[in-house]
Amino acid sequence: EADIYQTPRYLVIGTGKKITLECSQTMGHDKMYWYQQDPGMELHLIHYSYGVNSTEKGDLSSESTVSRIRTEHFPLTLESARPSHTSQYLCASSENLALYGYTFGSGTRLTVV
Amino acid sequence: AQRVTQPEKLLSVFKGAPVELKCNYSYSGSPELFWYVQYSRQRLQLLLRHISRESIKGFTADLNKGETSFHLKKPFAQEEDSAMYYCALLGRGGGNKLTFGTGTQLKVEL
Numbered sequence A: 001e002a003d004i005y006q007t008p009r010y011l012v013i014g015t016g017k018k019i020t021l022e023c024s025q026t027m028g029h030d031k032m033y034w035y036q037q038d039p040g041m042e043l044h045l046i047h048y049s050y051g052v053n054s055t056e057k058g059d060l061s062s063e064s065t066v067s068r069i070r071t072e073h074f075p076l077t078l079e080s081a082r083p084s085h086t087s088q089y090l091c092a093s094s095e096n097l098a099l100y101g102y103t104f105g106s107g108t109r110l111t112v113v
Numbered sequence B: 001a002q003r004v005t006q007p008e009k010l011l012s013v014f015k016g017a018p019v020e021l022k023c024n025y026s027y028s029g030s031p032e033l034f035w036y037v038q039y040s041r042q043r044l045q046l047l048l049r050h051i052s053r054e055s056i057k058g059f060t061a062d063l064n065k066g067e068t069s070f071h072l073k074k075p076f077a078q079e080e081d082s083a084m085y086y087c088a089l090l091g092r093g094g095g096n097k098l099t100f101g102t103g104t105q106l107k108v109e110l
Helices: none
Strands: A004-007 A011-012 A019-025 A032-036 A043-051 A054-057 A076-078 A089-096 A109-111 B004-007 B010-014 B019-021 B025-026 B031-040 B046-050 B072-074 B083-090 B098-100 B103-110
Touching: A004 A089, A011 A019, A019 A032, A019 A109, A054 B083, A076 B046, B004 B083, B004 B098, B019 B103
Parallel strands: A011 A109, B010 B103
Antiparallel strands: A004 A019, A019 A076, A032 A043, A032 A089, A043 A054, A089 A109, B004 B025, B019 B072, B031 B046, B031 B083, B083 B098, B083 B103
């Protein structure tokens, strides 16, 4: 089924660990996005990509990095997790933003202890 | 710079009462606007788009350029409407990305 998938759904990890949050979509969308959202708060764009080998930083500064080697895959990596990284991370993709907006994944809730 | 303002963090109404979720935007050009909804334990999903002028689940939203608003309305609230609602703006020249408001939690009481 064409969709966008995020794994893991929940992650509790210790300070200093390296983590990668996975995001994959099977819809063939060129544009993909990562947002950070604290509970009940607004969404902040941290990274986006317009296609393979294209990555840009978003409006909110983030210590995370992303890569886009394949159209369907847009992983987010934190080299050394800290408690300040505790948040929900939402991945989204789009075929035509004006017509269809984003399709969101289910999110990864990250807790760094 | 583009900005979306949702002035109410929480809106509580009784079942059957009219609902209006406010959204104001700041953008110098012609915006495209969206409403997203997040039901409990579900992912964010598109509710409706300004460009299509549609009514989804009884909700409508009209773009008022003079007041720079895109309020979401429903004449009779249902219990299943209880959710978090986000207004979002696509501004030309700001790249292909959406700017979201802070969201309004709608609670429909019996």
